[in-house]
Amino acid sequence: MNDKYTRREAIKLGMGTAALGVAGSAISAAATPQDEVSEFNQYGEKLERLLLLRTSPIAVKMLEKESDIPKGAVRPKKDRKYHLAQCQAFGMSRREGTTVAMLKEDNWCPTSVIAYGLEKKPESLAKWVHPYDCFEYGKYIGIVSAPLKSAAFIPDVVIAYLLPGQLRALLLTLRTQDVPQISGHYFPPSCGYSVVDPMKTGKYYVVLPDPGEYQRALTSEEEMIFSIPRSRMPGLMAGLRESGPGAFSYRNNYMAMLPDFERPQFYIDLFKSWGLE
Template identity: 30%
Template sequence: MNRSEMAAKLEAILRLDTRPVAVKMYVNSQEMPKKPLNFKLNICQLVSMARYAGKANAGVPEKMVCSMGAACVGLIKTPDVFTTGKAAVGPYSRDEKAGRKFMENTFKLGDSGKKYSGIMVAPLESADFEPDVVVIYANPAQMMRLIHANAYETGEKITADTVAEAALCSSIGFAIAKGKPTIGFPCAGDRIFGGTQNSELVFVAPFKEVERIIRNLEETAKGGFSVYPVPPNMMWTPTMPPTYTIQETDL
């Protein structure tokens, strides 16, 4: 199954509002198939361009603003302001102790140092590179389908440990490091800068797992329970106001 077929199946089965997105990290940014845009922006904006507008773009830390997002995917070493917890004080925690724990609970590849120098983001359907991970924005009912599909052969759960900080980038880093799918609750920045909607969660899976998940989406649909949209049960008699209820005299 090629990438275009994968994207088409995911969009059709899940009835996604936006495109699945391919993401690849590069140790050498000179190997990326595109040059970064000539202004600074965040990773969530690159993903938004891909999923909404079908645009492929490259990113390097020199052309980024969000240090947390860059740290999560290993484009920079995690800055001290995060490891000490200082950055969380006020917005997310009452003191540095809580802030430090908060930041520890946000998965960051940069905690063990800088690992990459570039990131490519594109719609899965047209990506001209082999992705490390695939990003899908979905509502909770669509997410249910993805969870069931992932669990189909083994019953394995998807971990969604989160403090809702840098969820997109943290989930990308987690999926790369652990080789497992994960679910994130989009952060304030993703909503402000990336246009993420109130109804959306983010699912990130290693690319090598996507074909299996698609097969299992097809298999689980055969049971009739794990489907989207979930059909409501209409086999019951409703109660209506007398003025809207058929009376004996109407028959």
């Protein structure tokens, strides 16, 4: 079977989604770091345009040493004499276009400090918070975030804040064999599950924003978080381009509650096989 069919083409041909096999493109192994940065910048622009995003997808990278901090990044305590929660730093990156480097001393919420391994998780924590995974203590000194379309670094993970319709449109461009690689979590902390788990597992993550996102970072009640590990971005973007302005496109979608609506051919074929109109 041709392994180049997109989901839209498969539906038109009546094959159904199980027959899909779009090969995701990969960044060339010969690409220079700057080539990769430019590639990810283009991904950011395309995601905003194709999904009509309200805010920019953000590039997120864990920092192992201070020299990893991009030039021009804002360090809240050092540069602005204040502290932030990690969700607020993400909010600044996606809304204001700011590159924000958060080291331990910049934080005002303990969750990300623990989740990112900047401090050890206290044993007492298990008595009053939902369990969550953490990076190894001491592996990283902090985290940096920036708009994907302008980030000067290659991200470990890309995080997008999406409306349900935008999330659905993006998920439906994935290859069917990638569906098991989508996981989700719906309890706090979203700053942990959107970064730690995708990096550790290599899976896509759908995450429900936690209360802090709403109370302190101005995340809207309609938004969901979708996290994409670096290695999966080329394939995701290839699928998004292949899907084009079809039935699952967010840009070209419309709503109309009509009886006897126009159906895809495979609907017609199935009903015919059942002896129905």
